[in-house]
Amino acid sequence: MKVSARNVFLGTISSIKKGAVNAEVSLTLKGGTPVTAIITNDSVDGLGLATGKEAYAIIKASSIIIGTDLHDAKVSARNIMCGTIAKIVEGPVSTEVAVEIGAGNTVSAVITHESAKTLGLQQGGHACAIFKASSVILGVS
Amino acid sequence: MKVSARNVFLGTISSIKKGAVNAEVSLTLKGGTPVTAIITNDSVDGLGLATGKEAYAIIKASSIIIGTDLHDAKVSARNIMCGTIAKIVEGPVSTEVAVEIGAGNTVSAVITHESAKTLGLQQGGHACAIFKASSVILGVS
Amino acid sequence: MKVSARNVFLGTISSIKKGAVNAEVSLTLKGGTPVTAIITNDSVDGLGLATGKEAYAIIKASSIIIGTDLHDAKVSARNIMCGTIAKIVEGPVSTEVAVEIGAGNTVSAVITHESAKTLGLQQGGHACAIFKASSVILGVS
Incomplete structure (x- = not known):
């Protein structure tokens, strides 16, 4: 599978908590970083997700x-990954920022050009990538 | 009201499943493509959604x-629509990709320029549009 | 059209900045709160957006x-609206939080139950709603 999403991290499922419609699924990435996803119960069942299984956070x-x-x-936001800014690609409206979070993982974010300027982001600086559990898609091979 | 969202598809509600806060609403588009949305229970009630009624997936x-x-x-991700790439508009950071999924429907996606390049996307090629149920807004006339 | 999105705010367009693919459109809500949206250039043209015109931020x-x-x-994130928590609806996985931001506007957020607990959110407390410009859809009547 190849997807356009810039962030695809392999991890192991550490917990699954089901509600009536949605489920909260937590993974642990290599290096120990936790990632939490909110997906539908139907997807948990459809993918055969279970504690201890490997899955990709997208x-x-x-x-x-x-x-x-x-x-x-x-x-x-359940997911906060901090590290060092490895790359910045600027456009007139959008800017792409890559943050190295350790264990060989890099998080790519697209933010507005204006925000990158206001935050004074530059290569080598410290920054955190923040994303909601509901923004995470899970995948299995 | 007309909206800026590039993807607005008319369908018929095939099921509604309510939880404590959220509800899962499934539509069937013309041509048979299913779309699943997660919206709040309050919105289900506010819009008067019911099985058999028409609604727009946005x-x-x-x-x-x-x-x-x-x-x-x-x-x-609950929604996967595959088809043929009809158009690609490239920018320095973002690239817009339109995928024709049949029955007169086209899905527009904005991805990073880098991803479009890595995936080797080109007009006439096959691609799938993938989106989470929680990314879908429903509308009624 | 009525939409399921819980947050629909009327404002006046204060600026439009076009890039190659995307445009940054800023609105000023009644009460003076600014909202910034990233939408495609095609949508700016399709909706006939222009400085001084009214539009809805969804x-x-x-x-x-x-x-x-x-x-x-x-x-x-370009949009931060702070105020007082007016309502909390708890579910097993998701929790809905309504924040009154003044001028008669309320922002509704769905977050995880776990986060609501960790943040110690309660009615009457102070909280900020944070959302990306790319999460904003614009609408016109």
Whole structure:
């Protein structure tokens, strides 16, 4: 499978919590980074997901917010991955930012050009990638 | 009201499944393509949605992932529409891809320029548009 | 057309900046709150958007992150609306949070139950709704 989503991370399912319609599925990536996804119960069943199985977390770059100076800020987004800015590609409206989060993983985000400027993002700087559990698609081979 | 979302598909509601907060609503588009949406229960009630009624599925182009060679892979995203690439508009950061899925429907996706290149997308090629149920907004006239 | 998206705000277009594929469109809501949207150039043309015209900003509740104690935290998300929590509806997996942001506007967010608990959200408390420009759909009558 090849997908346009810039972020595809292999992990192991650590927990599944089902509601009436949606389920919360947590993975642990290599390197220990946790990722939480909200998908439908039907998808959990359809993919045969279970604790201990491997799965891919797929996140579109445009679903990711970049944050700096987060300190004690608290946000509802379940996924926050911090690291070093490896690359910035600027366009007139959109800018793509790649953040190396360790263990060989890089997170790509597409934000507005204006935000990249306001945040003063530059290669080598520290930044966090923030995304909601509902922005994560899970895949299995 | 006319909306900026590039993807607006008319369909008939085939099922509604309510949870505590969210509901899963499935539509069948003309041509038989199914679309699944996760919206709040309050919206189901507010719009007066019911099985058999017509509704529009509205999906922003930036919520859509493009995939190729899906064969052996399974993803949690509830909506996958495959077809032929009708148009590609390239920018420095973002690229817009239109996929004709039959029955007169075209799906527009905005992905990164980098992904379009990596996937080797070209007009006339085969591709699938993948989007989560939670990315779908429903509308009624 | 009525839409399932819980957040529909009327505003006046204050600026439009076009790129190769996407355009950045800024609105000013009644009460002065700014909202920024990234939509495709084709949509700007299709809807006939222009500075000074009225338009609706439409945001799905599941696209919104709730934050507290943001102080000097800086995020790339272009839209941050702070106010008082008016309502919380809890489910086993998802929780809906309504934040009154003044001028008669309320923002609804769907976050995970776990996050609502971790953030200690409660009615009457202060919270901010955070969403990306790419999560905003624009509508015109």
